[in-house]
Amino acid sequence: MDKASDFSDKLRYQFRQLDGIYQRIVIDTASGISSAVFSQLVQTDEILLVTIPEPSAIADAYAIVKIMTYFYPKHPISLIVNMANSEAEAKETFEKFNLITQKFLQRSLKLAGFLLFDEKVRQSTKTQTPYVLSNSNSPFGKNLQQIADKIFTASSTASDLWEERIN
Known part of the structure; x- marks a missing residue:
């Protein structure tokens, strides 16, 4: 068994353990498309693809959409x-x-939301303190809340595939 397949099997097992406990699970993958990232993406109900307004990031995001569109x-x-x-x-x-x-x-995509640049996000990462605890009313904090509300209130069109993917 190759490493990607072994990883995928372990991930599928862990998802089965969480099924029914959590409404949504957010997975933050590495940028770009590798076999490990791909194996995580195919096991989701929905992909929330994050990019920034820079050419290299947009190219990475496009590669993910292209591969997912080809296979799924x-x-x-x-x-x-x-x-x-x-x-x-x-x-x-x-x-x-x-x-x-x-x-x-x-392929048409939906806009799940946007996050405005805020230097305090970088600072909170460096100090390892949750940004929203002290900045929930900032533009970034409000945008993040809007995205979270959208994620947790929307019904996924692919939710019926969840059971099929983890079994």
């Missing part, structure tokens, strides 16, 4: 634009990205 064309994918300088930049990034996926992959 109906797997729901939504985009979160992180570190945007403004709401307008976030929406423009999404619109351009979505136009590219529609044109070349015949």
Whole structure:
């Protein structure tokens, strides 16, 4: 058994243990597309793909959408634009990205939300303190809450596939 397959089996087992305990599980994967990342993505109800308004990050995000579309064309994918300088930049990034996926992959994405750049996020990472505990009313904190509300209130179109994926 190769490492990717072994990892996938272990992950599937762990998901089975959590089934019914949690409403949603958020998995933060590495950037780019590797066999380990791919094996995690295919076991989800929905992919929340995070990118930033920079060409290399957008290229990585596009690669993930392209591979997922090839192997799993109906797997729901939504985009979160992180570190945007403004709401307008976030929406423009999404619109351009979505136009590219529609044109070349015949795939439309949803905008799950956006997060405005905030230097305090970087500081909280360095100090290992949760950002939202002291900044929940900041623009970033409010955007994060909007995304969380959307994730936890939306019913996934692929939820019926969850049981099939973990068994």
